[in-house]
Amino acid sequence: MPQARRSPLPPGSTIGVFGSGQLGRMLAMEARRMGYRLHTYSPESNSPTGQIADLESAAAYDDRAAVRAFAKGVDALTFEFENVPSLVAEIAAEEGVPVRPSGTILHAAQNRRREKSMLRQAGLPVTPFHFVKNASELEEAVQEIGCPAILKTAAFGYDGKGQTRIEHGVSLSSAWQLLGGQPCVLEAHVDFERELSMVAARGVYGDFAAYPLVENRHVNHILDTTIAPAEVEPTVAVEAERLARRLCEHLDLVGVLCIEFFLLPKSRVDGDEQSSGSAATGRLLINEIAPRPHNSGHWTIEGAVTSQFEQQLRTVSGLAPGSTEILRPVAMLNLLGDLWHNGEPDWQALLTVPGAKLHLYGKHEPRPGRKMGHLTVTAETTEAALETGLAARAALRRQ
């Protein structure tokens, strides 16, 4: 039966999620609230998702028998990270269980080359790039693209892992070796004004809903803070939503998707482009996409009518997306394992800050750079929310 003809899954149905990190955990919390059952599947046990889910299956992603048994026990399947082998989507299809978003989307998002080619094909603006398979192709690509540039592994990169910057005079063979001599994408380094992102959702009947555009700051290539809404000219927000809608339609997405953008300074965009479209045309480049809830959408839990995790649950269940209206200006700040450097953070100090909402992911080992939790602050303005959030986070650190 085509997916669009199935009736929505009511509360009481079971959603299966591949992956067991914090994104699955926050999905499981929404599932519990709304009376759905959630099963998680990953190689881990006592995982962030498994601590909340109704059932946790711990087995390898390529364990056919285990994946099949898991698929038989659920009404719909989704994933909370992209690097799940496409085998899982094949088995789900054999078992007649809908996978939302589809295995095709998962496949495209697993690899920077496929992702960028898909974006180009959809007529969406991406950072100039070249695909490189060996060190000599890297040399040619650097000549074409120029320096500085960023070399990124085509597969399995996140949070700045699997990336290296190429400056004039660096040894290209060392850069190639540093990333393990595997297929890569060489991207022009973008002198962006700001980094922005937008989370959007699309239901089985094609109903589309986008959250307001947000602004992200990264530290060491890892998301540090998000403020919502982004303070940008209205034309930029309208253009971002147009691009998000076009992408969701091109992919025939059923689920949630995040697009990360680089906003170019006005001066970088030539006059022709600006006069032929809106003032924002040509100012937004897509850095990457994720066909799932995203760290830059965590603010929606306290800051929007419908959280991005409820949105995932709704769309995966065949329901229409809920309202994406923002309730108040909001700031989200990540809590990385580095905060544990001198012992357990001072939770008391954080919890005395009115309006600061703590989220911890139930991870056992606080390693540097590891996302252990986040905090959210809502306020009259995004500046006030961020200021309070930064002070609350600083108070956590033991001296």
Ligand code: AMP
């Ligand atoms: P990514 O894993 O590709 O999202 O990269 C992580 C972060 O590195 C981005 O959010 C940017 O801050 C930075 N970055 C990645 N690619 C580029 C680029 N082509 N130009 C400038 N900065 C970049």
